[in-house]
Amino acid sequence: EAQVTQNPRYLITVTGKKLTVTCSQNMNHEYMSWYRQDPGLGLRQIYYSMNVEVTDKGDVPEGYKVSRKEKRNFPLILESPSPNQTSLYFCASMPRVVDSPLHFGNGTRLTVT
Amino acid sequence: DAKTTQPTSMDCAEGRAANLPCNHSTISGNEYVYWYRQIHSQGPQYIIHGLKNNETNEMASLIITEDRKSSTLILPHATLRDTAVYYCIATPRSSGTYKYIFGTGTRLKVLA
Secondary structure (H helix, E strand, O other): OOOEEEEOOEEEEOOOOOEEEEEEEOOOOOEEEEEEEEOOOEEEEEEEEEEOOEEEEOOOOOOOEEOOOOOOEOOEEEOOOOHHHOEEEEEEEEOOOOOOOOEEOOOEEEEEO | OOOOEOOOEEEEEOOOOEEEEEEOOOOOOOEEEEEEEEOOOOOOEEEEEEOOOOEEOOOOEEEEOOOOOEEEEEEOOOOHHHOEEEEEEEEEOOOOOOOOOOEOOEEEEEEO
């Protein structure tokens, strides 16, 4: 089944403890992206990647890192999480074809205490 | 990327057509209009998209005005399962820009 898989679905951690949220897609998509969703603010883009080894900042990149060493994986790294990064995170992918839509994962709910 | 404006919320009676408007008055010629919806806190789901012409698929219809400054998503026979937040996005693809700006969407509530 074609899908975008995020892990974990739920994560509770403490301030300053490094964590990684994984994202993997099995559709051979070139483009991948991370979003965070907060009440009243909608979905905001954190980082995106047009292809392997190519990443760019979205609208809210501060406090996050990403890497794209393989086409299928796009992990989101929080080197030193803070409470204001408590949020619902979504990974998405799509092919680099002019009118193809985004495919989203099921989300990761992160709580930083 | 063109900014889109949507009403915050709407109600619709079950079985009736739900018409969700979106304003994208600054849209440029190479920007597509996409619609997604998000049920509860699940990942957003693609519904439909268009450039100039009206489009229809098994889920919905998309009506884009001739000047392309606004569009309407139509769910022809809304059901309770269509209760969700609906996002309208205008984004260029041919230029190589891939910034999808989602905004806060329209919360549609389908009433029994």
